[in-house]
Amino acid sequence: MKTIVFFLFFSVSLSYAQQVQFERDSTLTTKDTLFFSIKNNMLSPMFFIMNPKENIPKEIQYQRKTLLKPSEKQTHFVKVPRNMLEHDSALVDFNKYFSFKVGYGDPNTAKHTDDYLYLLPYKKKRKLIQGNFGRFSHDHIRSFHAFDFGTKIGDTIYAAREGKVVMTKESSKKYGRTRKFANFANYIIIQHDDGTTAAYYHLKFEGVLIEKGDLVKRGQAIGISGMTGFTTTPHLHFVVHTTSEEKGNISVPIQFEGYVGKKFRKGKKYKRRK
Ligand SMILES: [Zn+2]
Incomplete structure (x- = not known):
């Protein structure tokens, strides 16, 4: 058959x-x-x-x-x-x-806890290379509220929020400067208890440290930063999504611990304050 x-x-x-x-x-x-x-x-x-x-x-x-x-x-x-x-x-x-x-996620139940304080998903001082609504690629309902942190290849990536690992990929070595390379990104997707999901993109080949199905804690090491998929420079694309019946995944605005009320600006460096 x-x-x-x-x-x-x-x-x-x-x-x-x-x-x-x-x-x-x-x-x-x-x-x-x-x-x-x-x-x-x-x-x-x-x-x-x-x-x-x-x-x-x-x-x-x-x-x-x-x-x-x-x-x-x-x-x-x-x-x-x-x-x-x-x-x-x-x-x-x-x-x-x-x-x-x-x-x-389920559009009937997913609802983002807007006052949740996310941990910056890396430890060292790193530059924000594209912020929310960035014109290079954060120009879509799925990515308006995404962050591109200029992490180096080999930096450890940590869970910004606790949850269940619902999908991972680490088999790719490829990257390129156009959207057609988006398929080649390695990534981790974690579902939170409010039904929303966080995505961590562009990880290194074999750079996933946890398994699909694992429950991870906030701050747990989950991956190794890399340069796979649609990217021109090593970085971590981090975004939180909710789900709508009309539009599918929608990125949501989030707040990071230590930076409440502060706007993240392109070109400025940010470090985990904890
Ligand atoms: Zn991005």
Whole structure:
């Protein structure tokens, strides 16, 4: 039996290709119709939205949105008439017909605790190389409230807040100066008790010190800083997300301990005050 895996490619923002995937479901496939299931590879709930593009053939049937439980696979998610394919093993490029939005966490319950004081996720004095709403790449609803700290390759990264490790990647060695390299970032995603998630990006190859499923404490060493993915210089991209039914992940403004009420400015150095 043949299972073909369809990785999604996202052109906007960071990629979700490792976090969610479509699979052709051979057992359900009939003479006329191909069925695709959708699988959540994360240990957090995931809200998934498919927005049809104008050119979508009316024969394609799909669920516009769904809430996936941790690691859940849902069958019958997309139906495609077999006669749309040139040959049986041809790939269906869903990117041609849909744009996708993903939200880690349950939009019904995730609500950011705005007065939580995050720990700076590194110890040494490091420069902020891009702040909130930075024009280089913090120009999207997923990244407006992100921070790029100019950590050095090899710096230890610490959990800014306690939570459950819901996804990690450390297999990449690649980086590049354009968004198409976003897929190659190593990262850790931690879910907090208010349902929001923190993402720590651009870690070193094999630079993840904890395991998916671990409960980590605030201040626990979790990773090693590096230079993977869409980046021009070594740094840590740090962002906290909530989830909305309409928009998927949305970055939220946060406060760091020792810097309450202070605006973080590009080019200035910040050190953990604790
Ligand atoms: Zn960034």
